[in-house]
Amino acid sequence: ETGVTQSPTHLIKTRGQQVTLRCSSQSGHNTVSWYQQALGQGPQFIFQYYREEENGRGNFPPRFSGLQFPNYSSELNVNALELDDSALYLCASSSSRDSNSPLHFGNGTRLTVT
Amino acid sequence: GDSVTQMEGPVTLSEEAFLTINCTYTATGYPSLFWYVQYPGEGLQLLLKATKADDKGSNKGFEATYRKETTSFHLEKGSVQVSDSAVYFCALKDSNYQLIWGAGTKLIIKP
Numbered sequence: 718e719t720g721v722t723q724s725p726t727h728l729i730k731t732r733g734q735q736v737t738l739r740c741s742s743q744s745g746h747n748t749v750s751w752y753q754q755a756l757g758q759g760p761q762f763i764f765q766y767y768r769e770e771e772n773g774r775g776n777f778p779p780r781f782s783g784l785q786f787p788n789y790s791s792e793l794n795v796n797a798l799e800l801d802d803s804a805l806y807l808c809a810s811s812s813s814r815d816s817n818s819p820l821h822f823g824n825g826t827r828l829t830v831t
Numbered sequence: 832g833d834s835v836t837q838m839e840g841p842v843t844l845s846e847e848a849f850l851t852i853n854c855t856y857t858a859t860g861y862p863s864l865f866w867y868v869q870y871p872g873e874g875l876q877l878l879l880k881a882t883k884a885d886d887k888g889s890n891k892g893f894e895a896t897y898r899k900e901t902t903s904f905h906l907e908k909g910s911v912q913v914s915d916s917a918v919y920f921c922a923l924k925d926s927n928y929q930l931i932w933g934a935g936t937k938l939i940i941k942p
Contacts, residue, residue, distance in 0.1 A: 760930075773929050820930065822874040
């Protein structure tokens with residue numbers, strides 16, 4: 718069974734640029750969610766995708782957008798990067814959007830905006 | 832809105848000591864409650880969960896009981912080991928499928 722994989726592991730971007738982060742969900746999982754974790758803090762929910770549609774969103778501006786593909790892999794896109802976007806971005810997959818389904822996390826992508 | 836508050840760390844204990852990490856929550860409705868753990872250099876892993884009041888989640892010697900009357904979900908372990916050193920996160924999942932997290936508590940166990 719392949720776990721959740723994220724790419725790249727590290728990324729450095731300049732303010733104003735755009736970035737795309739990728740996530741391959743665990744085999745058999747149809748739900749993917751994305752989180753932003755600033756240093757020393759807990760993760761903040763960005764959004765969740767279930768069967769290619771967004772079905773939940775946290776308090777993030779529209780320049781944070783995403784996609785889920787037919788194979789349930791996912792992308793997180795961030796436009797017009799700001800310095801405060803520097804964080805660890807986590808992807809998690811689960812077998813359903815049900816609140817009782819455990820989340821399986823990837824190791825994250827560390828984004829630095831300069 | 833919903834929120835989770837957990838005790839600040841780091842928490843430093845000697846091996847075989849008793850562990851409690853406090854977690855309280857504020858929520859409308861009846862959320863599911865979780866403890867996740869992040870070992871050094873690894874991703875977040877589910878440690879245990881409880882889905883309704885008075886449920887007790889347990890795993891690897893850790894336990895937590897969903898207390899609706901005190902809105903708490905404290906993590907306990909009777910005898911900690913050096914290998915338990917990690918960051919522990921308390922979280923709740925609301926009716927919008929959103930997972931809301933505490934800030935995390937770093938646990939350091941000394942031999």
